[in-house]
Amino acid sequence: DVKKVEIGMANKSKEQTQQRLDMAQADLDKSDRSINELTEMVNWLYDDVALRTDKLEKMRKVNSKTVKKVFNKYLSNKKMSGKAVFDHELQTLGFRVQTNMNDKNTETGDVRNMSGGERSYVTLCLLLALGHVIECPFRLMDEYDVFMDQNTRRTTLTQIQRYAVDPDQNGRQFIIITPQDLSQVRTSSDV
Numbered sequence: 001d002v003k004k005v006e007i008g009m010a011n012k013s014k015e016q017t018q019q020r021l022d023m024a025q026a027d028l029d030k031s032d033r034s035i036n037e038l039t040e041m042v043n044w045l046y047d048d049v050a051l052r053t054d055k056l057e058k059m060r061k062v063n064s065k066t067v068k069k070v071f072n073k074y075l076s077n078k079k080m081s082g083k084a085v086f087d088h089e090l091q092t093l094g095f096r097v098q099t100n101m102n103d104k105n106t107e108t109g110d111v112r113n114m115s116g117g118e119r120s121y122v123t124l125c126l127l128l129a130l131g132h133v134i135e136c137p138f139r140l141m142d143e144y145d146v147f148m149d150q151n152t153r154r155t156t157l158t159q160i161q162r163y164a165v166d167p168d169q170n171g172r173q174f175i176i177i178t179p180q181d182l183s184q185v186r187t188s189s190d191v
Helices: 002-006 014-076 116-131 150-165
Strands: 081-087 092-098 138-142 173-177
Touching (some): 014 081, 081 116, 092 116, 150 173
Antiparallel strands (some): 081 092
């Protein structure tokens, strides 16, 4: 009888005991269904994470390839060549640039080995290349042309203008701030 008092069953009829047992069984069944539903949801989430991780990896590869290709294309406008170097594990981005296409001895991966104008130009090319895979409604370039000579400045302004009016850049605005002369920029309804 002490045990019945402890569990709140003292002075209960057989029907009351059966009713309490049925309620407990119903609660247990409900809890089992909830656990099963949650287990299914967790399994679905694991599958979804695996799918998204796979898609992310594929997207990284495509984006890396795009940036590498376009970076080299932009560099070639000034008779340079190079490639962007992605290390997704270390989450780093670097580059290898040959500042003179005809001289392998001009290859470097360190901006400290470049002149100020080369450094500015390579940085601009990398930013433009990254812009092909980044969704951003505004691009602001503040004094990007520091240390550039007049010819390089003209080349970069042409590159930026072509890039900005490209149909792939539709809906994006480019803002360029520079103390340099911009008289060679042809204005239009888009510029």
